[in-house]
Amino acid sequence: MLVRFREAFQEFWRLKVSKVGVVFLMILVFLSVYVVTSYPLDFGVRYWNNPAYWADYPKSAPPSWVNYFSDQKLPEHHVFIYNKPSDIISTESGRTLLYVFRLDFQADKSPTFISFTLENLTYYSDPLVARLNVTRPDGKNIELYRYIAPAPYAGESPPYKRFYDSPKRISITGDISVASVLARFLLREYNVSIKPSEINSIGQHTIVFSIPGPDKEFYVLKGEYIFMVSINTYDSRDYVGEVKLVIGGNVYGFMGTDSLGRDLSIGLLFGFPIALFIGIVTSTITTLLGAGLGIVGGYVGGKVDEVIQRAADFVNNIPLLPLLIFLAFILGQNMWILVFLLVAFGWPTLTIIVRSMVLQLKSSQFIEAAISLGAPRLWIMFRHIFPQVAPFIFAQLIFFTPTFILLEAALSFLGLGDPTMPTWGQILEYGFRSGGIYVGLWWWIIPPGLLIIWTAITFVLIALGMEPVVNPRLRRMK
Amino acid sequence: MALLEINQLKLYYKTLRGIVKAVDNVSFDVEAGEAIGVVGESGCGKTSMANAIIKMLPSNVSLYQGRIILDGINIVDLPEDEVRRKIRWRQISIVFQGAMNVLNPVIRIGHQIAEPLVIHAEMEKEEAYRIAKEKMMLVGLHEEVFDRYPHELSGGMKQRVVIAMALVMNPKIIILDEPTSALDVSIQAQIMNLLKKLKKDLNISMIFITHDIALSSDISDKIAVMYAGQIVEIGSAEQVLLSPKHPYTQKLLKATPKLISEEKPEFIPGAPPDLINPPNGCRFHPRCSYVMDICKEVEPKIFEPEKNQKVMCWLYGDKT
């Protein structure tokens, strides 16, 4: 048995497709293991499908490496986070905490937004006051924003904790008070008069990062920008947990983002274990069930066989996808239900083939010998028949896997995917439904499709490599 | 002059392992109305020879030469298209081995029989069908078989259909390649009787190819024994069967079970030779019990120890 296995493996390994397939599979498994061990289990609900989590990410941003291929350099996305102040100045009323963010800006377009976030503000006497200042490369300074932490409620006693659970996000872009500040700034420094509402539509971030021309056009100002958040405290015990400044870019990360700002590389990575899981688990259960019923039907015969045959014929005669859609729609979108449905519709093909193989085996001499020796039926099925059909069944298992991966993707694409976990099909579905394909967001559309194909091809290659092992007629021809 | 003269016919195939010398210097004549049996073990080149006679060459043929003279024309040199139009079925027809699978499963029997008439003789359909039905009666098939499909017929009926097909153009020669090997013994006898009747009534020449020397004795006037792509002995049926000269023929006859005899059938030691690397000298020498030194070195010439009985064996001739 062991020798046979080794021979079979050598036969398999001789082909180039097998090697490529196995290497691909190892990469897939490695990535899946990485994801399973490093991602939280509730990733889908807590992060992926939670828009608040992605608020500080640029929307529909292509991958940052597109800058290498274009003349116009798009701004990168910058997130600055400080847990401790970079400087502390003591004054007579208390201390001022300074957070300094330096940004060397060399892109040809201004950023897409500016926001800053405060988390866990604790004060004991007067509310904290935070200011955001920017010093531009031309030396001009603008105080963009002033924020006072919410005052104590009636009956509240110190310490007053603010934004402990969820941080306070202040968007400079879109803030009308900032627009007024900038309007005054433009008038004072450049003698350009623009109404705050107009600034609001141009974008506050654009004004900050550029110099106005005579006809209200804006030229990007390159160089070092120094953003400074200063927070006045009035008690020595006052505390600031975290200060975050985000200068929204037009490109993001290695894979870009979708229209909600979700980092696609994270979502795409999460798709690996799910695709493999659905493909392999469904295929394994389907194959075992299908083959088991085929062996039992073929070997036992009679009424049992009749029932199995009728059922297989019935399932084989119905169009799969419409019924899958119906059931996924009525029963709900859940991965386990999906696996169950795929198994329920997948088993007959194998049952029919295995049954005919068993019928042939049944009349062979070694089975008749075993029967005449009085071996029990189950024993014969497991010890004598199963090993004979096992290589074929195993090859079918591999061969079925891509079918299920593609079916899951198709259902997800139709909006029937499990909403608690992102899959490649769902990422594509959202890209399609939100119109990403009509505006050419290729980084959103192409990678998930390629990953589906890659995963499916991996199994096709392995199946191709196994064919000469399972089908001895082909082996001899080589 | 003989009806068909085969002289020094060679047919070699190219395969991955090397050149297969399937037919190597085969010569014999077929007279009008004569049946010649070709016997030999399987894989000795019988079927290749049959194909070579009507120039049905496989795509991997590497050498095809010699002379097959019919009516003064050498088929070997005739262009494929002319062989197709002038020779196949008009002059020489063939009944292939394994009748089960030589009929087109989706065309009615009658159409298949009549088809060559329409194509070669450019006959009207009705006329062709009439002749086809005639031939079917001749081979003992009921007329209603005409509209049936092959899968509706038994093995014996199919074989009759195939024979009727072979007769439909009134060819001069019919090659029968193991015509009965796939049939039950009782059906086999029926078909043999039919063939004998046809031979007598139609005065048609037959080349009867079989591995069963007893069967061939039933119908043949002349018998040729083939071994490893060569004819090692040829003579009248009486000569070959009653006084076989070649050691191989002798062994072959001894290997045939006999009904009224105390003799036990013997089997021939060793395996049939590899047609890619045949033994040097006489190809039979590794299995021959009379082997001499010369047999291992030099290919035997053809000797004629009795009139019209030719043998390719050093036992019968001048060894120089």
Next chain:
Amino acid sequence: MGLARTLSMRALTLVAVLVLVVFFMVIILGATGTSDKILQAMVNEEVMMLRQSLAKTIKDPQELERVINIRKQELMEFYGLTKPWYVRLPDMAWRVLTLDLGKARTLKTFAGGNKVSDIVIERLTNTIILVTSATIISALIGLVLGVRIATKVGGILDRISSYMSAISYAIPTWWIGIILIMVFSFLLKLFPFGGLYSAPPPSDPYLRFLDLLWHSVLPVTTLVIASVGVWIYTTRTIVLNTAQEDFVNAARARGLPEELVRRRYIMRVAAPPILTNVILGLATSISGAILTETVFNWPGLGRLFYDAVLVMDEVVVIALTYIFTLVYVVARFLLEVLYVTLDPRVRY
């Protein structure tokens, strides 16, 4: 004789499949409470209409309520809502079979009606246009190339086609469609993004037809790309196997011209098994159509399916599941009629 019997047996089996599928659907609907929801919606609809018409004649609000409540009770009785779901299984099954499912919640016909049967039926033609033209094109390409490749086994074309058919097994049809839109509609602006006609559609019938053709190029191409590899490969394999049969050689020995041998002895015999493959691929073409229509906003049954799922219109989903099964069963039967006429061996 055998022909009619074989066909009626097949027809019976397929009808049984259809009925079983419907019963299966109805059981699922009943057990999940969905059928109650649907029937309740139909009752509410009638009650609402009744209220509107009665409001003109009965002025006393209490009296109005009373009359309506009586009527509502009658309707509940009529639709079987007072009985448990398994009692009204046959009734519900009959409703599905006759498409008597009331009104769609949000989806409408092109003219604005919301009767489920109307919505479904007016889209059927568009799906049939798409699927049949794609199938015919794939079949033509597949047959021509498959036969050509079969004569040159092991050649470059052969290897390309076998790799292609393996790869096409791993590529989602709908993704091909998306890529085609990105390349040919967004990037090159050669073809429309989707739909059946331009808006507004040309009034001249000839131009209208050209407009339809222009809109169908990408969806048809998508379906063809998805299925042509398999067509080529199976044709090649079947033709190759047939060409090696003894009867082909025997036909050549009869001196029949090569052209006739190829046509009558190879292609004619290879046709039924090739057709079997078409029959087996039918379910796949239907899936392909659902997804392709969705991608190209092709107003057929497939796109309707997507829309119905999107807006949670369960009656339409039910009707479509049934219609797809029906279309499948009918198409399969037609192909099997063809198969039985082509292959005398199965006429028993």
